[in-house]
Amino acid sequence: MADNKVFRASTTAPVNIAVVKYWGKRDPKLNLPTNSSISVTLSQDDLRTLTTASCSASYSGDSLTLNGQSTDVSGARTQACFRELRERRAAIEQNDSLLPKISTLPLKVVSENNFPTAAGLASSAAGFAALVRAIANLYELPDSPEDLSRIARQGSGSACRSLFGGYAAWRMGDKDDGSDSQAQLIAPASHWPNMRALILVVNAAKKDVPSTSGMQQTVATSGLFQQRIAHVVPANMKLMEEAIHNKDFATFAEVTMRESNSFHSCAADTYPPIFYMNDASRAAIRAVEALNAAAGKTIAAYTYDAGPNCVIYFLEEDQETVVGAFYRFLSGVSGWKDSAAKAQSAVNLPENIVSILKDGVGRVIQTSVGEGPQKTEEYLIDEAGATVQR
Amino acid sequence: MADNKVFRASTTAPVNIAVVKYWGKRDPKLNLPTNSSISVTLSQDDLRTLTTASCSASYSGDSLTLNGQSTDVSGARTQACFRELRERRAAIEQNDSLLPKISTLPLKVVSENNFPTAAGLASSAAGFAALVRAIANLYELPDSPEDLSRIARQGSGSACRSLFGGYAAWRMGDKDDGSDSQAQLIAPASHWPNMRALILVVNAAKKDVPSTSGMQQTVATSGLFQQRIAHVVPANMKLMEEAIHNKDFATFAEVTMRESNSFHSCAADTYPPIFYMNDASRAAIRAVEALNAAAGKTIAAYTYDAGPNCVIYFLEEDQETVVGAFYRFLSGVSGWKDSAAKAQSAVNLPENIVSILKDGVGRVIQTSVGEGPQKTEEYLIDEAGATVQR
Numbered sequence: 001m002a003d004n005k006v007f008r009a010s011t012t013a014p015v016n017i018a019v020v021k022y023w024g025k026r027d028p029k030l031n032l033p034t035n036s037s038i039s040v041t042l043s044q045d046d047l048r049t050l051t052t053a054s055c056s057a058s059y060s061g062d063s064l065t066l067n068g069q070s071t072d073v074s075g076a077r078t079q080a081c082f083r084e085l086r087e088r089r090a091a092i093e094q095n096d097s098l099l100p101k102i103s104t105l106p107l108k109v110v111s112e113n114n115f116p117t118a119a120g121l122a123s124s125a126a127g128f129a130a131l132v133r134a135i136a137n138l139y140e141l142p143d144s145p146e147d148l149s150r151i152a153r154q155g156s157g158s159a160c161r162s163l164f165g166g167y168a169a170w171r172m173g174d175k176d177d178g179s180d181s182q183a184q185l186i187a188p189a190s191h192w193p194n195m196r197a198l199i200l201v202v203n204a205a206k207k208d209v210p211s212t213s214g215m216q217q218t219v220a221t222s223g224l225f226q227q228r229i230a231h232v233v234p235a236n237m238k239l240m241e242e243a244i245h246n247k248d249f250a251t252f253a254e255v256t257m258r259e260s261n262s263f264h265s266c267a268a269d270t271y272p273p274i275f276y277m278n279d280a281s282r283a284a285i286r287a288v289e290a291l292n293a294a295a296g297k298t299i300a301a302y303t304y305d306a307g308p309n310c311v312i313y314f315l316e317e318d319q320e321t322v323v324g325a326f327y328r329f330l331s332g333v334s335g336w337k338d339s340a341a342k343a344q345s346a347v348n349l350p351e352n353i354v355s356i357l358k359d360g361v362g363r364v365i366q367t368s369v370g371e372g373p374q375k376t377e378e379y380l381i382d383e384a385g386a387t388v389q390r
Numbered sequence: 391m392a393d394n395k396v397f398r399a400s401t402t403a404p405v406n407i408a409v410v411k412y413w414g415k416r417d418p419k420l421n422l423p424t425n426s427s428i429s430v431t432l433s434q435d436d437l438r439t440l441t442t443a444s445c446s447a448s449y450s451g452d453s454l455t456l457n458g459q460s461t462d463v464s465g466a467r468t469q470a471c472f473r474e475l476r477e478r479r480a481a482i483e484q485n486d487s488l489l490p491k492i493s494t495l496p497l498k499v500v501s502e503n504n505f506p507t508a509a510g511l512a513s514s515a516a517g518f519a520a521l522v523r524a525i526a527n528l529y530e531l532p533d534s535p536e537d538l539s540r541i542a543r544q545g546s547g548s549a550c551r552s553l554f555g556g557y558a559a560w561r562m563g564d565k566d567d568g569s570d571s572q573a574q575l576i577a578p579a580s581h582w583p584n585m586r587a588l589i590l591v592v593n594a595a596k597k598d599v600p601s602t603s604g605m606q607q608t609v610a611t612s613g614l615f616q617q618r619i620a621h622v623v624p625a626n627m628k629l630m631e632e633a634i635h636n637k638d639f640a641t642f643a644e645v646t647m648r649e650s651n652s653f654h655s656c657a658a659d660t661y662p663p664i665f666y667m668n669d670a671s672r673a674a675i676r677a678v679e680a681l682n683a684a685a686g687k688t689i690a691a692y693t694y695d696a697g698p699n700c701v702i703y704f705l706e707e708d709q710e711t712v713v714g715a716f717y718r719f720l721s722g723v724s725g726w727k728d729s730a731a732k733a734q735s736a737v738n739l740p741e742n743i744v745s746i747l748k749d750g751v752g753r754v755i756q757t758s759v760g761e762g763p764q765k766t767e768e769y770l771i772d773e774a775g776a777t778v779q780r
Contacts, residue, residue: 223625223652224659227617235613258661262613265659269614271644272679273651279669289662 006385007102008054009137013130013373015047015121016040016161017197017311019256019303020236021263022170024219024229029076030178031157034219035233037170038186038240039161040313042197043370047121051111051130052380053138059106065387066111066127080154081132082107089139102139109134110380110387115365121199121309128155129162133373145372149183165189165372167244169237189369192247194316198323199365200357201335202280202308214267214274214306221271232262249315253301256313257288260303267306276306280360283353284310291325294347316368321345323366329354335364396775397492398444399527403520403763405437405511406430406551407587407701409646409693410626411653412560414609414619419466420568421547424609425623427560428576428630429551430703432587433760437511441501441520442770443528449496455777456501456517470544471522472497479529492529499524500770500777505755511589511699518545519552523763535762539573555579555762557634559627579759582637584706588713589755590747591725592670592698604657604664604696611661622652639705643691646703647678650693657696666696670750673743674700681715684737706758711735713756719744725754 016039024034062082064071073079089103109131113123132152136143149160153170160182161168166189173180218225236255243251267274281304288302288310299318303311314322324345327336349357380388406429414424452472454461463469479493499521503513522542526533539550543560550572551558556579563570579585608615626645633641657664671694678692678700689708693701704712714735717726739747770778 223622223648224614224617224655227614232613254661258613261659261661261663265614265655268658269651269655271648271651273675275672282665285663 004056004058004385006054006056006058006381006383007100007105007138008052008379008381008383009134010050010052010376010379011130011133011137011373012044012048012050012376013126013133013162014041014044014165014370015115015123015126016158016168017042017303017305018158018161018259019252019313020233020240020259021305022158023215023263023266024225025157025216027176027178028216030181031077031153032178032181033157033170033172035229036172036237037158037161037233038237038244039158039168039170040195040197040369041162041165041168041189041372043367044374045370046365046367047113047115047126049111049113049123049126049130050376050378050380051109051127051134053107053109053131053134054381054385055102055105055107055138056385057105058385059108062107064109064111064131067113077128077155078131081128081135081151084151084154085132085135085139085141088141088143092139092141107135108381108385112380112390124156125158125162128152128159129373131155132159133163137375146182146184150178150181153178153181153183163372165370166191167369169241186241186244189371192244193369195369196314196316196319196322197365197367197369198312198314198326199367200284200310200312200326200330200361201363201365202278202284202310202360203362204278204308214270217274218266218270222266222269224269225266228262228266233259250298253298253313256301256303264304276308277304278308278360280356281308281310283356283360284312287326287349287353287357288312290349290353291322291347295321319343321347325349326357326364329358330361330364333361333363335366337366340366394446394448394775396444396446396448396771396773397490397495397528398442398769398771398773399524400440400442400766400769401520401523401527401763402434402438402440402766403516403523403552404431404434404555404760405505405513405516406548406558407432407693407695408548408551408649409642409703410623410630410649411695412548413605413653413656414615415547415606417566417568418606420571421467421543422568422571423547423560423562425619426562426627427548427551428627428634429548429558429560430585430587430759431552431555431558431579431762433757434764435760436755436757437503437505437516439501439503439513439516439520440766440768440770441499441517441524443521443524444498444771444775445492445495445528446498446775447495448775449498452497454499454501454521457503467518467545468521471518471525471541474541474544475522475525475529475531478531478533482531497525498771498775502770502780514546515548515552518542518549519763521545522549523553527765536572536574540568540571543568543571543573553762555760556581557759559631576631576634579761582634583759585759586704586706586709586712587755587757587759588702588704588716589757590674590700590702590716590751591753591755592668592674592700592750593752594668594698604660607664608656608660612656612659614659615656618652618656623649640688643688643703646691646693654694666698667694668698668750670746671698671700673746673750674702677716677739677743677747678702680739680743681712681737685711709733711737715739716747716754719748720751720754723751723753725756727756730756
C-alpha cells in the first residue's frame, strides 16, 4: 500500500498590484522582462489563492484543477515550473537516501481563489505563486522565496512578486539564462502597515487582447516604448523604492499614477492600439484627482493593470475621506465592509463623474497591504488523494 | 467723405486635419512647435470659414466678429496678426506715395463658418488663416502663402497649414525668431484628388483641458514625449511625404493611424493625464480595423485631433465600402450626401462596435481633399461698413 501513499502540502498565496508596471519581455520563453517592477501585496483575508499540491504513485499522471476546472498541464509555463521543482527535489533525494523518492511521482494540484476570476484581477500571479510554493512545501525544498521566484516567474512573470508580502521588487536582471531575474523584498507589510486599497471592479467588455500577446506587440510596434524602459521606469524604480523606505505617500502616489499612465500610453501606442481602460476607468481617475484636490494634498493614487478595474491606494488615516466619497453613491454594489457605511467624507465628487461610475462599477473590494504565502493545513485534496468537494 | 471710405476684401479658408500631428510648443509666444507636421486640406464645399476684412476712418477701433459674436481683439494672438500685417502694408505705402494710407485705419473683421463650431473641428485654424488672408487681400500685400503662414502661425499654430490646399507641411524650423517656421505645399489637391474623408462627430462631454494649455503640460510632464519629437515624428514626416508623393495609400494610412495613436498616447502620459477620445472614439478605431481586415488591405485610416471626433481618410474607389458600412447603421444622423444611401458595402461591422457608435455618433460630415483660401466677392461687411445681417 505504500505505493499508493499520498504526499500533500497546502499553501495560500496573495494577489499583488504593481505600482511600477511590468509590460514587455526581452525573452518570452524564460519570461525575462524588459524592465524591473514593484508591487504591493494585497491582504489574503480579501484576495487569495489556496492550493494543495500532492503526489502519489496512484495518480495516472500530472493534473491541475483551478476553481473546479480541470486545466491542461502540458503548457510550457506549467511544465517549466513542474520540471524545475522536480529537479530540485531529485537533487536532495540523491544526497539523502532516507528521503522518499517522490520527485518522479505524478503530481496532482488543486487550486481555488476566494475571489471571482471574472473580477479581472491578476489571478495568474497568485495562482502560479501558490502552485510553486505548494509543490516546494510538498518536496520540502530548502529554496528561499528569491529562488522560488525565479521558478514562479516562468509560470507568470508577475507571479514572482506574489512570493513576498508587503512591498516587493522584481529585478529584471541582465543574464540570458534568467538566473538573476527574480523578486526581492523591499519592505515587509509591517514596515508600512497602514496602506489600504479600494478596488473599483468595472463592468467591462472582454479584453480585446490577452496581455501576454499584447505586451509583445507593444515591444515590437510602439515608437514610445523604448523611452519607457530605458528612462521612465529606471527613474520610477528609484523614486518608488525611496518612497516605500521613507513611507512617503505623496511620492508613492505620484509615481504610481504616472506609471499607470505611462504603461497604458505605451499600450495605446501599440499598432494596432491596445485599450484596457474605458470611460468608467477614466472617470475614476478624475474622481481620484478630485479627492486629492479637495484634500489639498495627495491622499489617493489610482493604478490600472491590463483591464478597466481601478485600484486606489490610500492610507488608513484617510480611509473615511476616500471610502466615504465612493460609498456615498456606490453603496448599492457588493463588496463594502461594515466600516464603509459609517465613513464620513467631506468630499462630494462631481456629478458627471458620479453618474459614469454609478453605471460602470459593478462591485468593490476593500483591502490592504498583506503578507506573503502561508503554509496551511487546509487541503483541497484528501488523504486518499481525492479532490475535496466544497 | 473720403475719410469715411470703407476698404474691404473677402476670402474663404479651409479646415485642415493633420496626419502627422502638431502637439507641443518650443516657444509659446511665437507659436514655434516642438516638431513639424503634415495635414490634408478639406474641401470648402463642406467646411470653410468666410471672412471679410475692412478698414475705415469711420470705425471707432479694431473689431472682430466670429459667427455673429463680437470677439475680443486685445488677445496677443490676434494683435500679433494685426500688427505684422499692418507693418507690411505700411512698408509698401512708404515706397508708393500713390497708395491710400490705410495701414493705420481701424480694422473691422467679420467671419462666419459654414459648420457648427460645436462640432469640435479645428475652426481656429480656418479662422486665423482666413483672417490673415483677408487682411492681406485688403492691404494688397505681395507676400506669398509661405510668408503669410508665418503670420497665421502666430494666431493659431495649425492655421499656417490652412493657407494651402491639398497636402501641406508645417516645417518647424530652428531659428529663435521663428522666421523659418512656416507652412509649405507638399502637393496640390490635383496631385491626389481622390482622397476622401468621413468625419464621425462624436457626442462629447466638454474637453477637460483646452488644447493650448494641454500641449504644454505634455511637454512639461510626459516622460514619453521627448521620444516622440526626437524620433517618432521625424521618421513619420519622411514616410508621409513619400507616401503623398507616391500616392501610396497603405503607407499614408498606417502613418496617419500611428501618428494619431502616438499623439493621444503622449496626451494620456501627461500628468495629470489628458484624454480626448472616449469609448465611441475607440469603437470607431475598431470599426476602421474591421473594415481593413474585411477588405484584406488598408482602405481606411482613422485620426483624432484634440477631441473625440473620428476623421476617416479613404480613396474614392473605396467610397461604397467605407461609407456604406457606416451608413447602414448611422443613416438616422444628419450630414450624409445622397450618394451614401446608394452605397453598397459588403462589410457588416461587428454588433458591439455598431451599438457603441449608434449611441455615440451625433452627425457625420462627408468631404474630400480641397483647395486653399479663395478670394471672393461675397462680403460680410457692406460698402457702408455695416455688418451684413444674414
